Amino acid sequence: MNKILASVRIALRALKVNRTRSALTMLGIIIGVAAVIAMVGVGAGATARIQDQIQSIGANLIMVLPGSISSNGVRLGSGGVSSLTEDDAKAIAKECPSVAAVAPTVRGSVQVVNGNSNWATSAQGVTPDYMTIRDYSMMSGEFFTTQDVDAAAKVAVLGQTVAQNLFGDSDPTGQVVIIKNVPFTVSGVLTPKGQSPSGQDQDDVILLPLSTAKRKVIGGNKANAKSVNALMVQSAGPQTMDQAQQELTTLLRERHRIQPGEDDDFSVRNLAEVFAAQETSAQVMSILLGAIASVSLIVGGIGIMNIMLVSVTERTREIGLRQAVGAKTRDILSQFLVEAVTLSLLGGIIGIVLGLTTSVLISHFANWSTQVSLTSVLMAFVFSALVGVFFGYYPARKAAYMDPIEALRYE
Amino acid sequence: MSDTTAVIEVKDLVKDYKLGQVPVHVLKGISFEIQRGDFVSIMGPSGSGKSTLMNILGCLDKPTSGSYRLDGISVGELNRDQLAEIRNKKIGFVFQQFNLLARTSATENVELPLMYTDTPASERRERAMKALFAVGLAGREDHQPSQLSGGQQQRVAIARSLVNNPKIILADEPTGALDSRTSIEIMAIFQRLNREDGITMIVVTHDPDVATYSNRNIHFKDGKLQLDERVAQPRDAKRDLEQLPAEKPEEVIAA
Incomplete structure (x- = not known):
């Protein structure tokens, strides 16, 4: 040395x-x-x-959408049928070991009103799991609870863009907004996420309890009250993404009684692949x-x-x-x-x-x-x-x- | 070993060079011995082969044929690094142009041979100081070559050749770049090292005056030994210095 x-x-x-x-x-x-x-x-x-x-969309996120079915040779696009249900969500959460959480969602366009202001946005009916899956955090107030979902409580969580357009700079928590003549109490505001990689404003959204959304706002499927638009699935970790995808596919095929060789009546999208x-x-x-x-x-x-x-x-x-x-x-x-x-x-x-x-x-x-x-x-x-x-x-x-x-x- | 043992034994030494296609015979079969404690001067005109002999004696070059034993070791069979080690342990070099490292203090210049041994730093320094003291340069340890006169630089070089406690000191025209008074001073140091410390001195020189301070003269001509004579009463450099007209000693001026 x-x-x-x-x-x-x-x-x-x-x-x-x-x-x-x-x-x-x-x-x-x-x-x-x-x-x-x-x-x-x-x-x-x-x-x-x-x-x-990718993280802003939600970590280890898998989206399950209702698939296309063909009827007499005419193939309907993805989401053309409501083949997914809340029960599917529960089953996946229970039976797939590689899945950490599942959130069934419904969505629709709504006009939200506060006094003189109003704003058109996308309403999503979700469960509290949605918050963890999408990696949301609260800027003020709180997310609604499972009890709120069970009781179809008239509460809403606003995205930053919606809050800004309806309330300006004042805190909307505790205030009331009206959607389709139904008053909703604002329970909280989400922390902004900014644009998604495809350029969408991820904060232009209003989140409602799944049950309330179906009954009062978006309107459920008459034939199947439990049908939902999409399932948001979070795998246990980045390594188990493929495994989780496989498990839930097998489970859903079984639940939907799809014979081997037939097409799935749902589609699974793994967003990470796009950004990879x-x-x-x-x-x-x-x-x-x-x-x-x-x-x-x-x-x-x-x-x-x-x-x-x-x-x-x-x-x-x-x-x-x-x-x-x-x-x-x-x-x-x-x-x-x-x-x-x-x-x-x-x-x-x-x-x-x-x-x-x-x-x-x-x-x-x-x-x-x-x-x-x-x-x-x-x-x-x-x-x-x-x-x-x-x-x-x-x-x-x-x-x-x-x-x-x-x-x-x-x- | 007693004082009369040969420290250098050269037998039938031949050195050829190739100058293009033509072989040049520089040394044509030389044999001699140098005893421990000898003070030998080697003289001869340019091209007589004395530089080549010096290189071989200094283990910088190897003979084409013949044998050379230095302190009992046959040098001819050694490789490059083994030769370097022999030079490091047994030989001190003094050159005409001093060959000191510029921008390097006297002490560090003297330490240089010890850098290639396992000597620890503190001991290196100590031995370098001692060697500088022995050549009368105490107090100039931190001077760089550019701050020293020619005579002082040559004394630093002598201190460097001493520091490894060599068996022999090879001096190649050591006074060639110095005035006559300084030359005698250098010869006085050589004589003292030879007499007091028993170091074998070999000096190559053009200057017959310088040769008179040795106790053995070897003359070369055309690659052969021409004359090898012992001097019964070599001149004493120290006494010569005292008899020179009073001139201030050099170091006083330089200081």
């Missing part, structure tokens, strides 16, 4: 002798490392933003940016090799002297290698600082989210050390295998 420190000190002194030259040589590595860090940061930021959007594609493209972009930046790191490495070759030639007599007084091949080799690595590591550290600064500036001024991970910093550090070893080896070897007689005589 002491020996390494001593060689680093000697290397630093040698580099100090030619300050300008050392600084210019380092500049190549500095720019390379800074570019890698900033570019990978931009790429990771983009990926993280997509992941955030987007995420992949963001990752490809960040790899590309990183690759371009790495090229400049390699160019910086060539600069180091060049300057080390000059340095070895300039110090031929010193090398000869060191050999004469007993330096072995590996002593000289390690001396010049340490010098090259010191040069590249110093450049690497400055580059890391510069890269971090750049990515902060990018996210501040260009309003791009950037995310510099510890891994990319460590990678840049290790990579610049490797550049030093790789490009420093040839000059160091040249020095180590000099003929001491010629080296001592060198003018």
